[in-house]
Amino acid sequence: MENFAESVNLDFKYDGEDVLVLKDINISFKQGEMTAVLGHNGCGKSTLAKHLNAILLPSGGTVYIDGIDTKDENRIYDIRQRVGMVFQNPDNQIVATIVEEDVAFALENLGVQSDEIRRRVDEALKAVGMYEYRMHAPHQLSGGQKQRVAIAGIIAMRPRCIVLDEPTAMLDPKGRAEVMKTVKELNSKYGITIILITHYMEEAAQCGRIIVMDRGKVLMDNSPKQVFSRVEELKAVGLDVPQVTELVYELNKYGLKLDTHIINENECCDALLKLLS
Amino acid sequence: MAILKTEELTYVYSQGTPFEKTAVDHVSLEIEKGEFVGVIGHTGSGKSTLIQHFNGLLKPTSGKIYLDGEDIWADKTKIRQVRFKVGLVFQYPEYQIFEDTVYKDIAFGPKNMKLSENEIDGRVRRTAVSVGLTEDILNKSPFELSGGQKRRVAIAGVMAMEPEVLILDEPTAGLDPKGRDMILSQISHYHKTTGCTVLLVSHSMEDVAKFASKILVMNDSKVFCYDKTAEVFKRTEEISSMGLSVPQIARVFNILKNKGLSFDEEVYTVKYAKELIIRELKKRGKI
Ligand SMILES: Nc1ncnc2c1ncn2[C@@H]1O[C@H](COP(=O)(O)OP(=O)(O)OP(=O)(O)O)[C@@H](O)[C@H]1O
Ligand SMILES: Nc1ncnc2c1ncn2[C@@H]1O[C@H](COP(=O)(O)OP(=O)(O)O)[C@@H](O)[C@H]1O
Ligand SMILES: [Mg+2]
Ligand SMILES: [Mg+2]
Numbered sequence: 001m002e003n004f005a006e007s008v009n010l011d012f013k014y015d016g017e018d019v020l021v022l023k024d025i026n027i028s029f030k031q032g033e034m035t036a037v038l039g040h041n042g043c044g045k046s047t048l049a050k051h052l053n054a055i056l057l058p059s060g061g062t063v064y065i066d067g068i069d070t071k072d073e074n075r076i077y078d079i080r081q082r083v084g085m086v087f088q089n090p091d092n093q094i095v096a097t098i099v100e101e102d103v104a105f106a107l108e109n110l111g112v113q114s115d116e117i118r119r120r121v122d123e124a125l126k127a128v129g130m131y132e133y134r135m136h137a138p139h140q141l142s143g144g145q146k147q148r149v150a151i152a153g154i155i156a157m158r159p160r161c162i163v164l165d166e167p168t169a170m171l172d173p174k175g176r177a178e179v180m181k182t183v184k185e186l187n188s189k190y191g192i193t194i195i196l197i198t199h200y201m202e203e204a205a206q207c208g209r210i211i212v213m214d215r216g217k218v219l220m221d222n223s224p225k226q227v228f229s230r231v232e233e234l235k236a237v238g239l240d241v242p243q244v245t246e247l248v249y250e251l252n253k254y255g256l257k258l259d260t261h262i263i264n265e266n267e268c269c270d271a272l273l274k275l276l277s
Numbered sequence: 278m279a280i281l282k283t284e285e286l287t288y289v290y291s292q293g294t295p296f297e298k299t300a301v302d303h304v305s306l307e308i309e310k311g312e313f314v315g316v317i318g319h320t321g322s323g324k325s326t327l328i329q330h331f332n333g334l335l336k337p338t339s340g341k342i343y344l345d346g347e348d349i350w351a352d353k354t355k356i357r358q359v360r361f362k363v364g365l366v367f368q369y370p371e372y373q374i375f376e377d378t379v380y381k382d383i384a385f386g387p388k389n390m391k392l393s394e395n396e397i398d399g400r401v402r403r404t405a406v407s408v409g410l411t412e413d414i415l416n417k418s419p420f421e422l423s424g425g426q427k428r429r430v431a432i433a434g435v436m437a438m439e440p441e442v443l444i445l446d447e448p449t450a451g452l453d454p455k456g457r458d459m460i461l462s463q464i465s466h467y468h469k470t471t472g473c474t475v476l477l478v479s480h481s482m483e484d485v486a487k488f489a490s491k492i493l494v495m496n497d498s499k500v501f502c503y504d505k506t507a508e509v510f511k512r513t514e515e516i517s518s519m520g521l522s523v524p525q526i527a528r529v530f531n532i533l534k535n536k537g538l539s540f541d542e543e544v545y546t547v548k549y550a551k552e553l554i555i556r557e558l559k560k561r562g563k564i
Contacts, residue, residue, distance in 0.1 A: 014421070040453040041425025088424045088451060140296055145320055166424070169450045170368070172320045172480050174520035199453050202525060240454035243483060243525040243547050250551045255564070265525060269532045276538060276557055 004031040004066060004161055004193050005052055005083070011060035012047060021047050023216040024061070031160070034187045034194040036204035036224075039213030040238030045197045046088065048213070049163045052195065053083040066160070081110075084159035086151050086167045093150040099141075100125065100134040103152045110157075124152035127182045129175070147171060151179060155186065161193035162186065168200065180206060201228070201242045205263045212239065225261040244268035278346065279307035280442060280474050281331055286340035288326050300326035302498040303340070308476070313468055315489030315506070316478040319520030322495040324478050325368055328444050331476070332363035344442075361390055364440030366432050368447050368478075379405075379422070379430050380415040386438040404433040407463045409456055424451045432460060436467065443467070444476040449484060457481075461488055483524045486510065486545040494519070510545045526550050 005028065012022040021044050029035060039045050050056040051063045054070040063070045065079045087093055096102035103121045112120075125131040128148035138146055147170050154162055164183065168176040180203055186192045196207060204210050210227040212220035214237040220227050228234070228241045231249045241249065244265060248258045258275070262268050288301040300323045308314060318324050329335040330342050333349050333356040342349050349359050364386075376382040380401060387397045405415060408429040414422070419430055432448055443464065449457040461477075465488055468475045476493075479485050485492060485506070492509040494501040496519050502509065509516070510523050513531055522528070523545065530544040540557070544550050558564045 041429075041451075041456055042423040046423065136296065140290065140298070141321070166451055170447065170480075172318075172520050173482065173522035175320055176480070177522075199451065199457075201454070235455075238453045238455035244529060246547045247526060247529075247550050247554075250547065251554060254551070254555060265529050265532060268529050269536070272529070272533060272554065273536060273538060275563075276554070276561065 002031055003028040005029040006064045007051065007061065008064070009061035010051065010058050010063060012051070012056065013059050020059075021216050025218060027211060027218060027221065029161070029193055029195060031193055032187070032191040033209060034184070034207045035196065035209045035211060036207040037195060037197045037211045037213065038199075038201075038204055038239055043213045044216045045213060046165050049085065049165050049195070049197060052161070052163050053085055054079045055085075082159055083161045083163060084154040084157050086154050086162065086164040088166045088169065091146065093153065094138045094146060097137055099130065099136050099138055099149050102138060102149055103156050106153060106157055120156045120158070121152075124156040127155060128152045129178050148175060148179070151182070155182070158190070159192070161195065163195045163197075165197045166199065167196070168198065168203065176200070176203075201240050205242050212237070224263055228263050229260040278310065279343075280310040280345060281308040282306065282343040283330070284341040284343075286327070286330060286342060287338050288330065288335060289338045292338065299498055301330070304500050306493070306500060306503060308474065310474055311472050313465070313475045313488060313490050314477065315485035315492045316476055316495065317480070317482070317485060317492060317521055318495030318501075323498040324495050325446055327495065328365065328446060328476060328478060331442065331444060332365045333359045334365065361438060362440055363442040363444065364435040364438050366435045366445045366448050374419040374427060374430060377418055378416055379410065379419050382419055382430055383433045383437050386434055390438060400437040400439070404437045408433045408436070409459050425453060425456055428452060429456065429460070439471070440473065442474045442476070444478075446478045447480060448477070449479065449481060457484065464488075482522055486524045486527070494521075507543045507545065511543050
């Protein structure tokens, strides 16, 4: 697999501030990978995300998207077409007064044919479970419903990479599961590179790779099993592990010797069955 | 006595238009003083609409709300007092932030209550610390903060008013796990030491399981049930069919049950799961 996105010695500070918010970040994302980014509030996740479609430009170092330097002003359009963003707050992303128009908005700007727009919009709205609301006004929706519309708008664009900045933070458990399912499908069916920023450890456990950030730096970059087996280090940087991993950790603290790489329900059940029967 | 009571409370958005929506439908409810209530329900089930009635932010289309036995709409001039007694942290804290420094933003509520400068300063600093905001952030503009930091500012602003009823609409969405634990522990501490009533709206079943003694389940604008935490999480199938879930650890014990390994009690926290497994291992002479 080739590198789709890459940061080389990336430093960043906001205008007028003197502290570096990102410090010497060197990471790359391969085409087709699904990566979770974890880290405490304010560690720089959103700042990093905004570098991936040139909303922010490095103060030092370079970010490449599909080989294009994000500092190249002439290629901004190429970068944004390749990398779609779903932000924390859906209200900042919704522009139209009717749900389906909102989902179609960017496609219309790109000059996509109207029957193709119709098809993609319907598909995207169904994928996020908001098809029934296609004629509603976005302001009439509750928080979680708005978030799903925002995700549909990006999905309709079919970009090569989607960066999702806490897309499920406001969703109910079913909405969360639907979004995760949708995102995983986009990754496995269409090979879309997924970068998922989340505070839900169970969601991170479903990705192929986890990057853990701490105060502007990359602290860990490994598979979920490896990352979640480092319970104490994760807690020290404000993070957690899935409940099943926590249970195993607690039981091991008591003196049992369970596999520390347990990160999902089935693995945990198997271990407990073996232990108790 | 019930601190909050609703009688056939109904709220309709955009009445008389094609988008008419009954968001709260004949809800009758009594919440005891001092209770820690978790409020769960699918997106759009009416949670936010319901709780905005409790501090008079929304006026019912029909039905009544009583605070401490008094109809809050009996005398409109008293609504201001209701807002001091019932503190509400919105679902989108960004909307509650409008001052140019974090300090002023947290001080906004206490100032409106006409407290002394000294008292205000003490409260601002105390609550800032308790939600995990450092001293240097107090002089920053709220607009320069990360998502999670903004949320802490909004929560501090309401807690600084020291309300008798504290209502939080998904306060931990967007917080890192440590921040989530810290804020919920602070709320729990505030609840225990003041005896205030807390309503916590949350999509995190894990958090609700850990802190709430009772759970109010909203479904399609109606109350599905209002019961003790263990009783609610027993109803796994109904809960799941409503777009909700039970905590991951409870799901594990459900799978175990289906595989023939069942226990007398409902398990819905990691702490309890650990105790139970150790007890069972001892019973079986394995440790
Ligand atoms: N517009 C801005 N101006 C100045 N400083 C900013 C700005 N936006 C963010 N910061 C600061 O940069 C740091 C990183 O913020 P960022 O939003 O990237 O964090 P995050 O990891 O996404 O946090 P969260 O989990 O809360 O969303 C924080 O210390 C924050 O206060
Ligand atoms: N300002 C509004 N105008 C019209 N309809 C609204 C408004 N706010 C919410 N609704 C509708 O009312 C219902 C309940 O919403 P809400 O109380 O926000 O639910 P929850 O907080 O449980 O997600 C939803 O169907 C939503 O679309
Ligand atoms: Mg962020
Ligand atoms: Mg809500």
